Amino acid sequence: MNNETPPRLARQFLNYFLRKNLCEEVRGDLEEKFYLDLKKKSAFKAKLNYWYQVVNYLRPFAIQKRKSHLNHYDMFQNYFKIGWRSLSKQRMYSSIKIGGFALGIAACSLITLFIKDEMSYDLHYPDGDRIYRVVVAYNFKGEAGKDVWFQAPFANALREDYPEIEKAGRYNSSELFGAGSKEIRRADRIENTYEEGFVYFDQELLDIFKLPMVYGNPAHALDEPNTIVITKRKSEKYFPHENPVGKTLLLNDDEKKPFKIGGVIEDFPATSHIQFDFMMTMKGVEFWKGEQSTWNATNYPTYVLLRKGADANQLQKKLTGIIDKYLLPVWLKDGVPDAKVMAKSAWFELQPVKDIYLRSEGIQDPVSHGDIRFVWLFGAIALFILILAMINFINLSTAKSANRAKEVGLRKTVGSLRINIINQFLTESLIYSFFSFAVGLLLASLLLPYFNMLAAKSIVFPWNEWQLFPILIGAALVVGILAGLYPAFYLSSFNPASVLKGNVSRGSKSATMRSSLVVFQFTTSVVLIIATFIIYRQVEYILNKKVGFDKDQVMLIQGTNTLGKEIKTFKDELLQLSQVKSATISDFLPIRGTKRNGNGFTNEGRDKIDRSVGVQVWGVDYDYVKTLGMKIVNGRNFDEKMASDSTGIIINQTMATKLGLKNPIGKRIQNWQYIQ
Amino acid sequence: MIETRLGEFEEVILLLAGILGEEAYAFKIAEEFESQTKRSVSIGAVHSTLTRLEDKGFLKSEMGKSTAERGGRRKRIYTLTAYGKKTLATARDFRQSLWNQYPGFATSKLSVGL
Numbered sequence: 001m002n003n004e005t006p007p008r009l010a011r012q013f014l015n016y017f018l019r020k021n022l023c024e025e026v027r028g029d030l031e032e033k034f035y036l037d038l039k040k041k042s043a044f045k046a047k048l049n050y051w052y053q054v055v056n057y058l059r060p061f062a063i064q065k066r067k068s069h070l071n072h073y074d075m076f077q078n079y080f081k082i083g084w085r086s087l088s089k090q091r092m093y094s095s096i097k098i099g100g101f102a103l104g105i106a107a108c109s110l111i112t113l114f115i116k117d118e119m120s121y122d123l124h125y126p127d128g129d130r131i132y133r134v135v136v137a138y139n140f141k142g143e144a145g146k147d148v149w150f151q152a153p154f155a156n157a158l159r160e161d162y163p164e165i166e167k168a169g170r171y172n173s174s175e176l177f178g179a180g181s182k183e184i185r186r187a188d189r190i191e192n193t194y195e196e197g198f199v200y201f202d203q204e205l206l207d208i209f210k211l212p213m214v215y216g217n218p219a220h221a222l223d224e225p226n227t228i229v230i231t232k233r234k235s236e237k238y239f240p241h242e243n244p245v246g247k248t249l250l251l252n253d254d255e256k257k258p259f260k261i262g263g264v265i266e267d268f269p270a271t272s273h274i275q276f277d278f279m280m281t282m283k284g285v286e287f288w289k290g291e292q293s294t295w296n297a298t299n300y301p302t303y304v305l306l307r308k309g310a311d312a313n314q315l316q317k318k319l320t321g322i323i324d325k326y327l328l329p330v331w332l333k334d335g336v337p338d339a340k341v342m343a344k345s346a347w348f349e350l351q352p353v354k355d356i357y358l359r360s361e362g363i364q365d366p367v368s369h370g371d372i373r374f375v376w377l378f379g380a381i382a383l384f385i386l387i388l389a390m391i392n393f394i395n396l397s398t399a400k401s402a403n404r405a406k407e408v409g410l411r412k413t414v415g416s417l418r419i420n421i422i423n424q425f426l427t428e429s430l431i432y433s434f435f436s437f438a439v440g441l442l443l444a445s446l447l448l449p450y451f452n453m454l455a456a457k458s459i460v461f462p463w464n465e466w467q468l469f470p471i472l473i474g475a476a477l478v479v480g481i482l483a484g485l486y487p488a489f490y491l492s493s494f495n496p497a498s499v500l501k502g503n504v505s506r507g508s509k510s511a512t513m514r515s516s517l518v519v520f521q522f523t524t525s526v527v528l529i530i531a532t533f534i535i536y537r538q539v540e541y542i543l544n545k546k547v548g549f550d551k552d553q554v555m556l557i558q559g560t561n562t563l564g565k566e567i568k569t570f571k572d573e574l575l576q577l578s579q580v581k582s583a584t585i586s587d588f589l590p591i592r593g594t595k596r597n598g599n600g601f602t603n604e605g606r607d608k609i610d611r612s613v614g615v616q617v618w619g620v621d622y623d624y625v626k627t628l629g630m631k632i633v634n635g636r637n638f639d640e641k642m643a644s645d646s647t648g649i650i651i652n653q654t655m656a657t658k659l660g661l662k663n664p665i666g667k668r669i670q671n672w673q674y675i676q
Numbered sequence: 677m678i679e680t681r682l683g684e685f686e687e688v689i690l691l692l693a694g695i696l697g698e699e700a701y702a703f704k705i706a707e708e709f710e711s712q713t714k715r716s717v718s719i720g721a722v723h724s725t726l727t728r729l730e731d732k733g734f735l736k737s738e739m740g741k742s743t744a745e746r747g748g749r750r751k752r753i754y755t756l757t758a759y760g761k762k763t764l765a766t767a768r769d770f771r772q773s774l775w776n777q778y779p780g781f782a783t784s785k786l787s788v789g790l
Contacts (some may be wrong), residue, residue: 025750027747028747029746059724426778
């Protein structure tokens with residue numbers, strides 16, 4: 001008929017398990033069956049049937065007995081039984097042993113989860129390996145730094161001048177430009193809602209990140225003026241169960257400038273360095289006349305997508321061309337002092353997007369960060385905790401060895417080899433290890449919510465990741481064997497004759513070993529405790545340091561911008577309350593993390609000569625100094641009755657020093673916009 | 677009496693081994709079983725039963741001659757022992773006596789040499 005033969009793999013399998021004395025007849029029978037089938041049915045069916053017959057030979061009578069294997073199995077069964085008995089006989093001892101180990105494992109796994117979360121930032125972009133954030137670095141007259149803010153036309157210049165760059169996009173998250181928080185409502189509703197997470201975004205930045213879209217066309221979501229892209233959760237909030245694309249949102253009640261929804265994206269994953277909810281298009285936006293073409297203001301973090309195969313290292317060296325071509329002429333025109341030296345002392349770097357979260361040490365930017373050094377530090381701590389737990393385990397095992405000495409002696413007398421005893425104690429150690437892992441993981445998953453609160457994370461236990469259990473079982477095996485190795489060798493070294501006579505010889509060697517383990521254990525614990533103490537003192541210092549204003553009794557009421565002109569009335573109402581001593585209205589707080597508006601100031605008339613002093617400017621009312629408990633060293637507070645105070649300014653001592661003003665009262669200073 | 681108790685499947689296999697005579701080896705018996713009962717069975721199942729019946733002493737077996745159609749491999753031919761034959765007869769007689777006691781069939785009494 002044809003040359004079909006029984007499937008080779010099935011034959012090999014049969015040979016593997018079949019009893020040798022049955023081989024001839026069975027293989028003959030099956031072959032006869034196969035060739036008969038081949039005449040009646042298709043080759044495939046015949047082969048399938050062959051497999052079926054082979055599998056049906058997996059019966060006790062036909063399977064080759066492997067005697068040696070069985071013996072080992074019996075022995076391990078016995079080790080397991082004895083291990084279990086000694087575990088349940090000494091409840092207290094076992095629970096200390098398991099509990100201590102489990103605590104170590106719980107701490108270790110929480111830290112591991114934390115590290116895993118820290119390492120998983122910004123891995124979700126489809127073209128992630130080609131996305132870079134542009135960083136500018138400078139070292140001018142001893143003043144060095146790095147930041148990520150660029151001029152509005154910078155992105156265009158990059159794309160046009162460098163063929164390696166496929167796309168370049170920007171965002172602007174500065175509150176001074178109207179990003180940050182806003183009042184929002186649907187055009188067909190009346191009530192406004194306070195929302196945060198507004199940002200100005202380029203269509204091209206959407207293209208670079210390829211943020212997954214639920215509704216709308218990702219390629220054209222932001223390419224018309226006054227369009228906005230929102231996240232899924234905000235879409236669910238304002239347009240439940242509908243497609244909001246094309247609908248209108250009003251921001252800050254501005255009916256003259258409605259925003260049309262261009263698309264809905266999936267929420268940013270928690271492991272994204274940027275977190276926004278409302279992305280307003282940059283298309284057709286100009287914050288003041290000429291803003292989009294000026295090379296004098298840097299407000300835009302800029303990202304690029306390189307072409308496939310482009311080398312970021314070579315490209316970033318070439319990028320300084322931007323300075324010579326665009327910036328230097330502007331500086332020269334404006335008469336910036338030392339413009340040429342300045343141009344030589346700045347350069348650009350391309351930072352891979354996956355490095356932004358952990359490796360932005362020394363870079364000023366508007367996103368929150370982890371720190372790769374902390375990841376290493378925590379990893380080291382986790383390892384030390386695990387080692388401590390293991391040493392503890394080892395010491396507990398050897399300390400109780402006297403109790404097991406008779407058993408070891410007897411086992412040896414009836415013919416156990418040393419390797420058998422080692423196997424036995426390793427098995428026992430594995431039992432403890434698996435128990436401890438189970439308890440430790442339970443503990444870790446129970447503590448995870450509190451840990452999340454502490455670390456400001458939203459980590460979930462990865463129960464449904466398939467790698468989890470193989471990793472855990474592997475870890476339990478490794479840890480169990482490592483921790484059991486020394487006790488196993490120690491206990492198996494007992495001399496049966498002397499043990500059975502009743503004197504357990506504790507060699508001096510084991511004493512040294514044990515005491516050095518204890519010393520290590522104590523040293524590590526003391527180091528960790530000291531470190532905790534230092535951190536505590538640091539935090540204490542931060543909390544109690546005198547910062548020049550009263551922190552304890554001042555409360556901040558946010559969201560009062562919605563009151564508009566009624567704010568004065570609100571302040572008066574507050575002052576009526578007996579608990580309120582003083583109240584003030586301000587648009588700023590003297591702490592990090594609030595609104596920033598870096599501005600360079602110089603003494604009047606010296607803006608072309610001196611380097612400006614970078615400061616933050618904020619608007620306050622007459623009661624500000626009093627309410628925050630600040631002290632005026634020189635001069636006087638603003639006075640409600642003096643009209644000329646509307647151009648007045650109060651500066652702090654540091655600024656006076658930097659400006660070189662010995663007696664600053666009545667002096668005038670300026671920046672690019674105001675003269676005061 | 678446990679050793680002599682025959683299951684239904686065992687009884688059929690034992691009978692088939694008797695019927696097939698010189699051709700009574702695992703594969704043939706399985707084929708015959710399938711064609712006579714219209715029930716499918718694997719060779720392994722039949723082989724396992726044959727081994728068990730041999731252990732109980734109902735069957736004995738020896739390797740036959742080699743044949744070209746199975747790659748020169750020999751077959752194990754099973755033959756009924758006297759004990760096997762007796763057990764089959766006892767099983768049949770026992771069943772017959774039960775049939776005879778069943779009133780629903782009393783009218784069509786079969787003549788059995790007793």
